[in-house]
Amino acid sequence: MHSPELLKGTLQTIVLKVLKDHGKMYGYEITQCVKELSDGNLLLTEGALYPTLHKLEADGLLKTETVMLGRRVRKYYTLTTEGKSLVKERVNEFIRFIQTMENVLQVDFK
Amino acid sequence: MHSPELLKGTLQTIVLKVLKDHGKMYGYEITQCVKELSDGNLLLTEGALYPTLHKLEADGLLKTETVMLGRRVRKYYTLTTEGKSLVKERVNEFIRFIQTMENVLQVDFK
DNA sequence: TCTAATACCTAACTTTCTTAGGTAATAAGA
DNA sequence: TCTTATTACCTAAGAAAGTTAGGTATTAGA
Numbered sequence: 001m002h003s004p005e006l007l008k009g010t011l012q013t014i015v016l017k018v019l020k021d022h023g024k025m026y027g028y029e030i031t032q033c034v035k036e037l038s039d040g041n042l043l044l045t046e047g048a049l050y051p052t053l054h055k056l057e058a059d060g061l062l063k064t065e066t067v068m069l070g071r072r073v074r075k076y077y078t079l080t081t082e083g084k085s086l087v088k089e090r091v092n093e094f095i096r097f098i099q100t101m102e103n104v105l106q107v108d109f110k
Numbered sequence: 111m112h113s114p115e116l117l118k119g120t121l122q123t124i125v126l127k128v129l130k131d132h133g134k135m136y137g138y139e140i141t142q143c144v145k146e147l148s149d150g151n152l153l154l155t156e157g158a159l160y161p162t163l164h165k166l167e168a169d170g171l172l173k174t175e176t177v178m179l180g181r182r183v184r185k186y187y188t189l190t191t192e193g194k195s196l197v198k199e200r201v202n203e204f205i206r207f208i209q210t211m212e213n214v215l216q217v218d219f220k
Numbered sequence: 221t222c223t224a225a226t227a228c229c230t231a232a233c234t235t236t237c238t239t240a241g242g243t244a245a246t247a248a249g250a
Numbered sequence: 251t252c253t254t255a256t257t258a259c260c261t262a263a264g265a266a267a268g269t270t271a272g273g274t275a276t277t278a279g280a
Binding site for chain 3: 027047074
Binding site: 115117118119121155157158161162179180181182183 | 235236237238239240241244245246
C-alpha cells in the first residue's frame with residue numbers, strides 16, 4: 001500500500017482516465033477497478049471518491065445517469081465532451097511531472 | 111510549470127533527496143537547486159519550504175548549523191543518520207507509486 | 221439470522237499546500 | 251545616491267484535498 005499523501009492531486013486524474021478507458025461506470029465500480037489495476041495498492045476511500053465525483057460533475061466534466069436495480073440505486077458516470085479533452089491534458093501533465101521528478105530525484109523510472 | 115497539486119506529498123521527499131545528493135545546504139539554496147534540476151518547472155515556495163524544513167528537523171531527520179556571513183544569517187541543513195535511511199525509503203516509495211500509476215493510468219513512462 | 225458485500229452519502233478533522241505578508245542585508249543599475 | 255532586485259530568513263490565514271468515522275439501505279451467502 002502507498003502513502004495516501006502521494007495520492008493527493010492525482011485522484012481526479014485517476015477517475016477521469018479510468019472513466020475514459022472503461023466508459024460508463026458507477027462509484028463503487030471505480031474503486032474496484034482501481035484496486036484491480038493497482039494490484040491492491042491503491043484503495044480509493046469513499047470519503048475521497050464521492051466528493052470528487054460530485055465536483056467533477058459540478059465542473060461539467062462528468063454527467064450522470066441514475067438507474068434502479070430493483071430497489072437499489074446505481075449512479076453511472078460518463079465523461080462529457082469537455083471531460084474527454086481534459087483527460088488527455090491531465091495525463092500529459094502527470095507524465096511531465098514524473099519526468100521532472102526523475103530529474104530532481106535523480107532516479108530512473110522504468 | 112506544473113500544477114502545484116501534484117507536488118503535495120512529494121516536497122519532503124524532494125528536500126531529503128536533494129540534501130542527500132548535495133550535502134550541506136541552506137533553504138534558499140535548495141529552492142535554486144530544485145529550480146535548476148527541474149529546468150524551472152518546480153518552483154518551491156518559501157511558505158512551503160521553511161515549514162517543511164522545520165518539521166523535518168523536529169522529526170530528527172535533519173540537523174542545522176547557523177552561520178554568520180558578515181551580518182547575514184545562513185542556516186545550513188544536513189541529514190541525520192535517521193534522515194539518511196529515510197531518504198531511500200521515501201524515494202523507493204515514490205518509485206513504487208509511479209509504477210502503480212503506470213498501471214492505473216495505462217501509460218508508459220520512459 | 222447474521223455477516224459481508226454492494227452502493228450511496230456526509231461531516232469533522234488533518235495535512236499540506238498557496239498567498240500574502242514581514243524583516244533585513246547586499247548587489248547592481250539609473 | 252537612490253531604488254530595485256536578489257539573497258535569506260520567517261509566519262499566519264486560508265484553501266484544497268485527503269482521512270476517519272460515521273449514516274442509510276439492499277442483496278447474497280454461510
